[in-house]
Amino acid sequence: PLGSIVRLDVSVTEDxxxxxxxxxxxxxxxxxxYITGVRNPWRFSFDAETGExxxxxxxxxxxxEVNRLPAGEIGxxxxxxNLQEGRHEFAGPPPENYVAPVxxxxxxxxxxxxxxxxxxxxxxPDLVGTYVFGDWREAEIWAIAPFTGDEGEIRSLDVSVPExxxxxxxxxxxxELYVLHSDGPIYRIVAA
Numbered sequence: 001p002l003g004s005i006v007r008l009d010v011s012v013t014e015d016x017x018x019x020x021x022x023x024x025x026x027x028x029x030x031x032x033x034y035i036t037g038v039r040n041p042w043r044f045s046f047d048a049e050t051g052e053x054x055x056x057x058x059x060x061x062x063x064x065e066v067n068r069l070p071a072g073e074i075g076x077x078x079x080x081x082n083l084q085e086g087r088h089e090f091a092g093p094p095p096e097n098y099v100a101p102v103x104x105x106x107x108x109x110x111x112x113x114x115x116x117x118x119x120x121x122x123x124x125p126d127l128v129g130t131y132v133f134g135d136w137r138e139a140e141i142w143a144i145a146p147f148t149g150d151e152g153e154i155r156s157l158d159v160s161v162p163e164x165x166x167x168x169x170x171x172x173x174x175x176e177l178y179v180l181h182s183d184g185p186i187y188r189i190v191a192a
Contacts, residue, residue: 003081005041005055007034026075035069037079037095042136043115043168046071048175054131056115057101059085064113065101066133066144068152102152103144110135114166121175124191132157132169132177132189139166141179141189161187 012022027034040058047054051071057079058064063086067079077099083092086104094100105113116133129146141159144152165182172178179187 001032003036003038004033005035005038005044006032007075008032028076034075035077035079037077037081037084037098039081039085041115042113043133045115045117045171047118047131048120049118049129052118054115054118055079056113056133057081058112059107060090061085062106063088063104064107064110064135066103066113066115066131066152066154067099068102068131069099100150102147102150103154105135105154110138110140112136114168116169117171117177119175119177121177123174123176124189127157134166134169134179136166137164139163139181157189159189161185 007024007027009022009024023030038057039060041055042058044053044055053069053074055067057067065086069077076097078095078097080094080098082090083095084090087100112135114134114136118131119127131144132141134141139161141157142154143157144154161179161181166179167182168180170178170180177189
């Protein structure tokens, strides 16, 4: 399971092969593995409207990445680690079933991506459909606007929290977003 995201069916009460859980259809070769080739996914979330899975994966030496997987096309995907780091070769050519990240940034911009959510709230209409995320060190809030194709563009929302400590994002029942900092404060993202 290292370097993977696992998926289990916990509604199964007894299974002779796996004990108290079952293996959902779509996993890799009938195993617990759902997605392979991740290094250190630091938060992932499903878009409440489209069902797309967004994964922020912390890099090793030079590149941080954000991955977007369409609903219904997730199981068996390989995001490339440890052969690829971002869209770049790390230890070899891309593996079979490789899906490149939709966005990446180098360690001049930040050192540890923190995953967020696709904004589906109503308080900031210009942000609807945008994936909001950040970086632990830089503590700047970034976004990837809705796009078609294979690559999205990272842009700053000109919002930041204290450096060294942006650890997570939260979402309320209305789809409004919050930022969690390791020093304790919880910040709410609001319109300027």
